Amino acid sequence: MLRKEQNDYLCQTDPGTPMGTMFRAYWMPALLSEELLEPDCPPVRLKLLGERLIAFRDSEGKLGLIDEFCAHRGVSLWFARNEECGLRCPYHGWKYDVTGQCVEVPSEPAESGYAKKVKLKNYPLIDKGGVLWTYMGPPEKTPPEPMYEFCTVPLNQTFMTKRLQESNWLQAMEGGIDSSHVSFLHRGDLSTDPLFKGAGGNKYNMQDLSPVFEVVENEGGLLIGARRNAEDDQYYWRITPWVMPCYTGVPPRGDHPIHGHFWVPIDDENCWAWSYDYHPTRPLSENEVSAMKDGKGIHVKYVPGTYRPLANKDNDYLMDRAGQKAGKTFSGIEGIGMQDASLQESMGPICDRTKENLVGTDNGIIMARHRLLRAARALTEKGITPPGVDPEHHKVRQAALLLKRDVQYKDGAKEALKVKPGVRQTSV
C-alpha cells in the first residue's frame, strides 16, 4: 500500500516533478537505431517524460533530438523536410540543425542575424547497441555512456524491440520485479515458447510452485533471488537484477539468449516497454532472431507499421476464453509480453496503490519503491546523484544456477552476477 501522495510522487515524471528530475539523471532508450537509419530519412516524433520531441538524422548522419514544434507559429516538425543538414518547417521555411539552432528565417535578411536568436531545446542522442539513447538532464551533469552488457556486445549478438504500453511506467516495471507471478501467469509458456523451452532449470519451476525469496540491496538497485528446491542438497536460484530507475533483467534459461527490459515513461499514462535479448558469447541464431521478430519470448507482434502490439486494448487483447479454460494459457492471452501488459493496463492508466494488499513476497516491489522515493528525495533536496547513473552499476547479469543449500547466493552467485566480456552467462 502507498498513500496517494507517495503514489503520485512515484508515477509523475513530467518536467519539474521529483521523479521527472530523477529520470533526467540517466541515459534512457529513446528510439531504436532502425528508426533513423539513413541521412535525411523521415524525422520521428516521440514523447518522453512528458515532453514532445522530434528526432532526425541530418545529411551528414548526425543525430538530433529537439523540441517538436517550430518556434515560428508552432507547426509540428514531423511535417518538416529533412534536407541539407537540417529540418525545414514546411509552413514558412524556418530551418533547424541537429542542435535545435535555427539556421534560416527566409523572411528576414540573412545579415540581420535573426535566426541566431532562435533555438529549440535539444537533447543529445547517441547510437549504442541498436538503441538511440538520450539524456534529458542538465548538460553539465551528463553521465558517461550506458554500459549494460546488451549494448556492448557485437550487434549480431543482440536484439532489441520496444512496444507501447498504455499504462503508467511504474506498474509496468513492477511486473519486471515481481518474480512470484511467473508460476501463474506465464506457466504455459515455459514448455512451449521457442526462446524458453528445453532449459534444464525449467523443471524446477514446474516442480516447486512456492519459491522462497531473498531481496538484497546493491549499489545500483536490487537483486531479487528466488529459490526452489532441487535434487540432492541443492537449491535452484533465479536472480533478477533491478538497476535504478527502470531496468529489469530476467534470469536466463539454458543457453537461450538473456533477456530483460527497460520501462521508460512517455507521459503519466503511457510508457515504452523495451525488450532486449542478447548472448554474451555468440551471435544469435537465425531461428532465434526470427522467433523474436515473430513476437516470441518477451517480444510481441505489432499492428503493422507501428510499435503498438497487435493484441491491444482495442481488441480486448484477443482474449481466448476457450484457451483459458483448456489451460492453453493461464489468462487467455497469448504471449508473455501481452500477458503482462494486458493485466497491467487493466489496472487503469495509473494504478491506485492505496487499495492494494501486498504480502511478504512482494518485498521486491516494496523495496524498489522505497529506493526510488529515497533517491528522488536525495537528488531533489541535496543534489545527490542517484544509484544507477554510474555505468559500473549497469554491469550486472541475471543468473540461474544450482547452489549447495548452505551457500549464500551473494557468495555462490557472486561471479555469475558480474558482467564478464567473452564469458558465457551462468544458466541452467
Added chain:
Amino acid sequence: MLSESARMTTAHEASFRVQYPNSRPRAARIIALDPESAALVNEVSKRKWNGAKFFTSLSFTAESGPGTTDQGMKAWLGDLAGRAMDLASEVAESDFVVVITAAGEDARAASVIAAACKAHNKSLIGLVVPKDGASEEDVGTSLDHLRPHTRMLVVASGRDYIETMLTALRA
C-alpha cells in the same frame, strides 16, 4: 465500436472503483531478535499501526540461551514493555510474522519463532537491517540464521525500511 477493455481503462472509468474496503486489518507480529534491532523496533512501535504488535526475543536469548527450542516457549518472549508473552498464542492469532535482526547479531532465536509459525502455518518474513561497522560476513551470519526459516528474506541498507515495509503491508 470501442472494445470493452478500451472503454474500461480510461482515467475516468478508474474513478468508479468501489470505495468500500477490500480487506480487514491483518494481524502482524514483529519480533526483534537482538538488542540492536529491539531499540529500532521500540521506536517504530510508537507510531500508529493497524493492530501490529511488537516484541523482542531478548529474554529468551538471555535466560535460556539459543538452541533450547522446546522448553521455555512461554517464558522467553517478552513484549517491549517487558511483560512475558505466550509465543504460540501470539503466532496463532497472527496473520504473518516478521523477525528483525541487525547485521551480525545473534539471531538464532528465529528458529523457535519459525517452529511456532510452522505449527500454525503462518508465513515468516525475515529482515536484516544494517549495523554500524558491520561487515559482509556479519550480514552472512544473519542470513545463515534466518534463511532456513523465512519465505521472504530482505537485506535492507537503511533502518527506515522497517517502517516502510510494515506500512506497505498494512501492519
